[in-house]
Amino acid sequence: MLDWSQIDTVLLDMDGTLLDLHYDNHFWLEHLPQRYAVANGLSVPEAQALVNQMTDELRGTLDWYCLRYWSDALKLDVPAIYREVEDRIALRPHTDRFLRSLRAMNKRALLVTNAHPDGLNHKLEVTGIDQWLDAIISSHDLGHAKESSLFWHSLQERQPFDPERTLFVDDNLHVLGAARDYGIAHLLCIRQPDSKNPAREITEFPAIHDFDEILGAR
Template sequence: MIDWQQIDTVLLDMDGTLLDLAFDNFFWQVYVPQHYARLNSLSEPEALALLADWIGRHQGTLNWYCMDFWSDELGLNIAALKRQVAERIGYRPGAEAFLAALQASGRRVVMVTNAHPDALSLKVERTGIDRYFDALVSSHQYRAAKEEQPFWERLSEAHPFTPERTLLVDDSLPVLGSAQRYGIGHLWSILHPDSSVPARPHTRPFPAIDQFDTVQPR
């Protein structure tokens, strides 16, 4: 269980933690390859294989999360394509109630996301998730992804927090590892970030949340 008495600040990821990662996985694994295949006279499997290799080379960097970068690289309007399927954006089960309980607890709550600011704005527009936060931080503001130490250094300058009394919940193991190196004291992962596929087995080095109703703040 989360030791809430030891936590003053809560840092929360967005995609795969609070919002269902099924939207993003559908977008990048199905919708973008469909459009890229059509644009370049490829089959969809050819486009998917090409994009998976291309995107994988940038994994963990700011480019990987940058809509402007991929619009330029792929010759597609990524922001416009996201709007076309925005009805798929939604909360993970129990996430909104968890956010409301956090807000009522009086703790400072900050969103920390690698999402591009335009993607963040779209998801705020669709969900109203911003109402639960004291601040929304995109790694693009700091020109460093959460996997990189400069992100945490710049975050602590802009939104000071005591690392050992801070909780981070994130579905990404590399991000949690980066936060651990920075000294954040309470680190939790997510077992089921994408509702369209089975939950991940808990074989990870960090404790993991299955249902938010089991970790309600006190």
């Protein structure tokens, strides 16, 4: 499926790509609304509706991913609440073997994520995946979400790469579209970013279920 001889740099999303998106979905759709309900004397369905409405309005923007923004908006310590369900943080299948494989093939592996630094650092502490990465870039450091073309230009300035010899793996179709528009030649989408939800039918981009489908050198 991939000609690894044509790839020097591998850009990797985190949530839904390297890590199971179930953690984040559970947090935003269930756990945080429950805590918001208790803090504001609401029923859980009422809190879920309010939180969902607020997040939907900002979907795809940098604020949508910003834990500090939501702390201010909801009047809650969102980074602290984020840690209350850390037992759900988990690698997706074959992630560790895939990262080791990239190292064995001497590929440059960069984590490029929309995750806010507070949540990002926590997940790195839990999973230890940073040991296999050559650099870690959060969109919050660049000032633009990955959905924006400005992110990719800023990334190129921060961590120069040849788009024609770069593989980018993500679960977000809008982000993959932005990467394609920038000129990244090799794109892959994750079919089942959340292990508790069904796999998706992906037609816009080449797609895989798990990393074992593209593992290179063992």
